[in-house]
Amino acid sequence: MSDLQASLIDALQQAVAAAVAAALGDEHAGTDPLLRPSKDTKFGDFQANLAMSLGKKLGKPPRQLADMIAQQLQPGDLLSKVEVAGPGFINLTVSAQALNRATAVMLKSERLAVPLIQAAGTAVIDYGSPNCAKEMHIGHLRSSIIGDAISRVLEFRGERVIRQNHLGDWGTQFGMLLELLLEQGWSSSGEGSSIHDLDELYRQAKQKFDADAGFAERARMRVVKLQAGDEPSLKLWQSLINESARHMNEVFRLLGVRLTDKDIRPESFYNSRLPQVVEALRATGALVESEGAQVVFPNGFKDREGEPLPMIVQKSDGGFGYAATDLAAARFRVGELQAKRVIYVVDARQSDHFAMLFTVLNSVGWTNGAEFEHVAFGTILGADKKPFKTRAGGTVRLIEVLEEATKRAATVSGEKLEGASDAERAELSRAVGVSAVKYADLSSDRIKDYVFDWDRMLALEGNTAPYLQNAYVRIRSIFRKGEVSMEQLDPAMINIEAPEERMLAVHLSLLSATLDQVATSLEPHRLCGYLYELASLYHRFYEHCPVLKAETAVKQSRLALSALTGRVLALGLELLGISVIERM
Numbered sequence: 001m002s003d004l005q006a007s008l009i010d011a012l013q014q015a016v017a018a019a020v021a022a023a024l025g026d027e028h029a030g031t032d033p034l035l036r037p038s039k040d041t042k043f044g045d046f047q048a049n050l051a052m053s054l055g056k057k058l059g060k061p062p063r064q065l066a067d068m069i070a071q072q073l074q075p076g077d078l079l080s081k082v083e084v085a086g087p088g089f090i091n092l093t094v095s096a097q098a099l100n101r102a103t104a105v106m107l108k109s110e111r112l113a114v115p116l117i118q119a120a121g122t123a124v125i126d127y128g129s130p131n132c133a134k135e136m137h138i139g140h141l142r143s144s145i146i147g148d149a150i151s152r153v154l155e156f157r158g159e160r161v162i163r164q165n166h167l168g169d170w171g172t173q174f175g176m177l178l179e180l181l182l183e184q185g186w187s188s189s190g191e192g193s194s195i196h197d198l199d200e201l202y203r204q205a206k207q208k209f210d211a212d213a214g215f216a217e218r219a220r221m222r223v224v225k226l227q228a229g230d231e232p233s234l235k236l237w238q239s240l241i242n243e244s245a246r247h248m249n250e251v252f253r254l255l256g257v258r259l260t261d262k263d264i265r266p267e268s269f270y271n272s273r274l275p276q277v278v279e280a281l282r283a284t285g286a287l288v289e290s291e292g293a294q295v296v297f298p299n300g301f302k303d304r305e306g307e308p309l310p311m312i313v314q315k316s317d318g319g320f321g322y323a324a325t326d327l328a329a330a331r332f333r334v335g336e337l338q339a340k341r342v343i344y345v346v347d348a349r350q351s352d353h354f355a356m357l358f359t360v361l362n363s364v365g366w367t368n369g370a371e372f373e374h375v376a377f378g379t380i381l382g383a384d385k386k387p388f389k390t391r392a393g394g395t396v397r398l399i400e401v402l403e404e405a406t407k408r409a410a411t412v413s414g415e416k417l418e419g420a421s422d423a424e425r426a427e428l429s430r431a432v433g434v435s436a437v438k439y440a441d442l443s444s445d446r447i448k449d450y451v452f453d454w455d456r457m458l459a460l461e462g463n464t465a466p467y468l469q470n471a472y473v474r475i476r477s478i479f480r481k482g483e484v485s486m487e488q489l490d491p492a493m494i495n496i497e498a499p500e501e502r503m504l505a506v507h508l509s510l511l512s513a514t515l516d517q518v519a520t521s522l523e524p525h526r527l528c529g530y531l532y533e534l535a536s537l538y539h540r541f542y543e544h545c546p547v548l549k550a551e552t553a554v555k556q557s558r559l560a561l562s563a564l565t566g567r568v569l570a571l572g573l574e575l576l577g578i579s580v581i582e583r584m
Helices: 008-024 050-058 062-071 096-108 138-157 172-183 195-211 213-228 231-255 267-284 322-335 348-363 398-409 422-442 465-481 499-508 511-521 525-544 552-576
Strands: 035-037 046-048 079-085 089-094 122-126 160-164 287-290 293-296 311-314 341-345 371-375
Touching: 008 035, 008 046, 008 050, 008 062, 008 089, 008 096, 050 062, 050 089, 062 079, 062 089, 089 096, 096 499, 096 552, 122 138, 138 160, 138 231, 138 341, 138 371, 138 398, 138 422, 138 511, 138 552, 160 322, 172 195, 172 213, 172 231, 195 213, 195 231, 213 231, 231 398, 231 422, 267 287, 267 293, 267 311, 267 322, 311 322, 311 348, 322 341, 322 348, 348 371, 398 422, 422 465, 422 525, 422 552, 465 525, 465 552, 499 525, 499 552, 511 525, 511 552, 525 552
Parallel strands: 122 160, 122 341, 341 371
Antiparallel strands: 035 046, 046 089, 079 089, 287 293, 293 311
């Protein structure tokens, strides 16, 4: 079989569809078989649970329908056993030859039998997107790594991915900072200033903005001047951008996030396009004046008093809000980047904004058939179940988190390596520590809040990065001890017999379907769950099925199964942006 031929899951789905058509008629052949892997091999390898949904639809007992379908699923090349259990579950046991064949196909395939999607379109993914002139903090972690994981998965499946780092380099926050700096007589070159200086100056500017009405008004007008191209404002602004980009690139490098300078398309990029947005909206008839501002009232949105809620496009002072920038960005992504999918990885607190944005885009016909999606995520909490802060109540710097992770990881990684140099130990500790922080986040359902817990994320047991990394290390150790190369293995030697081998092979076959789920749901925790189950099954296999001590034919088969598991773990971790290590 080639990469493009049906996977084990596809073959089972086709077989069930044919059985449904034969038993109930062709009109029911497209019913979702609701295939689920069995938790225990005594119930077969998979369950098809479609009889329950068909029972409701047809008004017949699910058990009766399950029996009818099962009679059409005769044992043969694909299935060795078919049974109906309980209220109508159809238990399917895959034949030895089919399971051996599917496992061999994965091992032979460069892509582990994950097909490239046909007629792939362009996905524009907006992630990272920190605010300039402010140091990156723990709040920037989730957008950066969730967006990165989604980008990697879509790219691997064959979609053309365009990353967009929509930097916050415009707007009121810059008006405040620039006005403060200019009033203090700062040089327009900004030389010698570091991100730490800018962070403190931003706090000063915000305090003054909140306390001094005159300063607040001057700051707002500074935004208008900046947007209009005022030279002193632009020069100082550029110096702040340069320092911010240097800091941001350092953090992304430590995180292993695939965002570079070529992916930066900040708010300021769209400045010249904002008047066009206003005119284009006016031409549609959607733009109206409200209290001196130019606004759109998207259908279905009300304020607390039940009045229509406006999306402000242009303020009464002539300045533009971030809604105008987002509208301009959407038009650019659909029109010039030719996006078929536009994905925004932004925290859940912006859900109402994106709901309004997408409603406006649809109502004025600016989506051009593209799918717009908001990948919302929750908040990182401290042990007190409140937003994660320092002990003093301040913002937690992201660089400090990564440095602390590296330090703590030394106790579970680098200190145990014999003959390793200090540099090797440090690099390993960084790989384990940073991966632990990232995986703890990615393995959580992104829409939920989660508690930042050092002990849990660095544990060698449980659903953690060190546990998965250690599973890969164990596999590599087997090949080193046996002095065997993965490339020398013959897929034809695979012969799945023991229950632990069987459960491992069945789970391996779910890789392609899992990546499909991640690409559709944009939920990286689904891939984390798959990899955790894979590592757990491999540890069980390792404990019950000797590899190097087995007789020759069994040894070759178990080595091949181990090699495949290692490759799947390596790919899965890479798609999550998690470091794969050889020793631990």
